[in-house]
Amino acid sequence: MTVAALSPSDRLFAAETRAAPGPAQALVSAEAIGLRRHGRWLARDVSLTVHRGEILSLIGPNGAGKSTVARMLAGVVRPSTGRIERARGLSIGYVPQKLSIDPTLPLTVRGLFRLTGRLGPREITAALDRVSAAHLIDMPAQTLSGGEFQRVLLARAIARSPDLLILDEPVTGVDIGGEETLYRLIAATRDRLDCGVLLISHDLHVVMAQTDQVLCLNGHVCCSGTPTQVARSAPFRALFGQRGDGVVALYQHHHDHAHDADGAIVPLPPDRAAKQHDGGGDAG
């Protein structure tokens, strides 16, 4: 990590971390947070901490409350219960799950980069280069394809040199080769900026290989752990060979309960309990 490449607030943090070696600084810490809307819990009793230099993958099925948790951590919505603590002066780079720009707003990719803060032309070009999208800089943002737009949004969040990246399904609409590239970029960014990363994915069994911590969410935290580094094993190659070596890894779930069709928690039936512990065997 080169200190010179960081923003003043990063440098401050970097100095602090160096002065006090030991556990990495907690960037954002949630304690039993939940959000209730129209009499329904969108997420409940979620506790997690993202440290500097750490990648946390938040996985779970559709409607599990992943985006809700991300929005609470990002400060977009206030949790109805629980507590969130953020490091002082924390800067966040955010890729929302959905972003549509009204066609009446003339906004180029360059304008999109400058939407939430000042960025010089060189920073913008460098960020776009990393996602091979430099040629899009003067294009109206509305004319980009889904994959292009997703790459630009990720580049925009990274260009801010944030302390914490919150990425809500950043590879949606990106093809498989591009997905690998983006995962590599996220890992490289973590190394370069020494930032924390909260990565949301709806893929239940495959996560970014560099993930330090996996949290499986279905309304509440179902289980958590670290991904299995099986990328080099033969069965993995057979299943995911085309997704590239060392970019993704499997995650084994350790559920001690199941959910009924309405999402309510029910005990695991005895025969399924064994299967669940086998983990991602049925992935693919």
Next chain:
Amino acid sequence: MGAAMLDDFFVRALLAGVGIAAIAGPIGCFVVWRRMAYMGDTMAHSALLGVALAVLAGVLPALGVFAVAAALALVLLGLQSRGDLATDTLLGLLSHASLAIGLIVVSFMSFLRIDLMGLLFGDILAVSRFDLVVIYGGGLVALALLAAVWRPLLADTVSPELARAENLPADRARLVFTLLLAGVIAVAIKLVGALLITALLIVPAATARRLARDPVVMAGLAAAIGAVAALSGLYGSLAFDTPSGPSIVAAAVVLFAVSRLIPAPRAGVVG
């Protein structure tokens, strides 16, 4: 420019038109980008109630219009946060409720003779020297405020989530914008009239859209296009003895139609 010039009602109307267009253009762009055209309409519909209450309270009519329009916007925000009725339903409800209540209040005030035609369609004779001071003084303050909240407001327009996550004061920007919108409506009513004020906000912005590739450029163009519409509309109003509001709006619509005839930069590629 001699002070004597300002004695001429027509010169005062021209100056008022240009001043109002200069601020209505940029505000109107945000109205278009944020899809709030009906919101402007609702605020304008409450003008009658605002004027009536201002007369009762013994303050300037424009102040009453501003206060009622701003209060309406805040009520709307409160109702929206409950989320059980769609925004267009709420706006229709508030718009017609305030118009109905305004008409009832006026009917009780038999001593009050409101020039209804002037209120609804604008009155070229109505602009006083004091109004010019309000339009230009207030307009400068409004432009300065808009410039101050420009980045958070634009970010909030593109994505409220992004603006909040990346720590921009989006709620404050929204509030400032709502008050600015109420203010523009309050000062523009004399010249354009309550029924047509939304057109002054959105038609120049819609005309500028095709000519701009940047939000700031679009805002500036909308101001310029609005000024041209105000000037030509007022000359038309004088020449044909038509009400000022409809004449200005008609001129703006002609400019819009002309802008559609100019081929868009990318149009040639298609086909």
